[in-house]
Amino acid sequence: MPDIQVDPEREEIDLLLASCTRLPGGRVLEVGCGSGRLTRLYARAAGAVLAIDRDPGRIAQALAAGQAPAGRVVFRQASILDDPPARDGPFDVVILSWSL
Amino acid sequence: MVHALELAAGMLAPGGQVADIRALDERAEFLVPPPGGGPPRSCGFLRETDEGIEYRQAEAALKEALARGVLTLVSEQPFTFRHHASSLPAMRAYLADTWTDAIIDPDVAAAIEAALAAAGPGAELVLRESGWMRVLTAGS
Numbered sequence: 382m383p384d385i386q387v388d389p390e391r392e393e394i395d396l397l398l399a400s401c402t403r404l405p406g407g408r409v410l411e412v413g414c415g416s417g418r419l420t421r422l423y424a425r426a427a428g429a430v431l432a433i434d435r436d437p438g439r440i441a442q443a444l445a446a447g448q449a450p451a452g453r454v455v456f457r458q459a460s461i462l463d464d465p466p467a468r469d470g471p472f473d474v475v476i477l478s479w480s481l
Numbered sequence: 482m483v484h485a486l487e488l489a490a491g492m493l494a495p496g497g498q499v500a501d502i503r504a505l506d507e508r509a510e511f512l513v514p515p516p517g518g519g520p521p522r523s524c525g526f527l528r529e530t531d532e533g534i535e536y537r538q539a540e541a542a543l544k545e546a547l548a549r550g551v552l553t554l555v556s557e558q559p560f561t562f563r564h565h566a567s568s569l570p571a572m573r574a575y576l577a578d579t580w581t582d583a584i585i586d587p588d589v590a591a592a593i594e595a596a597l598a599a600a601g602p603g604a605e606l607v608l609r610e611s612g613w614m615r616v617l618t619a620g621s
Contacts, residue, residue: 384571385564392560393502393612400556400616403498410492412485415579419502461485471494477501481482481539 387418394422397476407473412461413480417443417454424454431469435460482542483551490551490619499552499617501543505559506536509610511589513596516603522596525589527608530582543615550620557615564608569593572606 388394397419398404406428414420414432416439424430430453434440443456459466489499508528512521546552566572569590576583585593597604 384567385575387564388562389565390561390563393562393614396558396560396614397500397502400558400614401498401500403496408494410489412489461488465488465492467488467492470492471497472492473494473497475489475492475497475499477485477489477499477503479503481485481501481503481542 394419397423398426401474403473409474409476410466410470410472411476411478413478414443414456415439415478417446417456419478420454424450427453430454431466432456433459433461433466482539483545486542486546487551493619497619498555501615501617503539503613504536505611505613506533507611509608511593512607512609513593513600513604514607515600521607524592524596528584528586530584552617553620555616555618557613560612560614562610562612566606569597569606572608
């Protein structure tokens with residue numbers, strides 16, 4: 382096995398996809414995306430994703446990890462409090478990803 | 482935190498949804514499942530230096546946002562969230578990178594090492610925490 386596996390049981394992503402009826406094909410804002418672990422799991426179902434994190438190191442990790450569908454996901458260093466991406470909206474889904 | 486919820490609600494399209502994913506105010510537990518199957522062995526709990534303050538603040542903020550009509554609850558459901566590591570050092574490195582206030586106390590580390598040794602080759606260390614997912618819409 383890899384050194385670390387996070388939620389290989391897929392409980393989080395399966396519940397997200399089952400609960401968020403507006404996610405398929407929708408515009409998604411993810412707040413606190415970190416290294417994009419969850420982003421990569423739902424991105425193919427969404428129409429477009431803006432994934433933000435206030436930590437530039439995490440955004441660098443997300444960009445380096447790749448695997449997100451090209452042209453569908455934008456990772457950006459930003460804070461919902463200091464730099465809310467309202468001009469990129471409106472969004473069908475806002476995910477507060479372990480970040481509230 | 483309430484302001485973050487107000488901002489999130491304000492950026493929703495008509496009919497849009499906020500998904501609030503977060504940990505419950507419960508301690509995460511270290512487990513070592515036997516490689517061949519069977520019930521996992523509990524090795525104790527992760528300690529967090531803030532003792533759950535952030536969890537309680539987030540919950541209070543959401544309750545305030547609901548009470549003020551900023552958001553309306555559509556659904557909520559618990560789920561189990563597991564982090565699997567190939568060894569205790571791997572888990573330590575992972576936690577140091579992702580969970581800044583996490584501490585593995587010495588007695589817990591010793592229990593983990595003993596459980597991994599007893600389980601034999603192929604054993605893994607699991608950190609199990611409880612998550613909560615709420616779906617909300619903008620309030621009226």
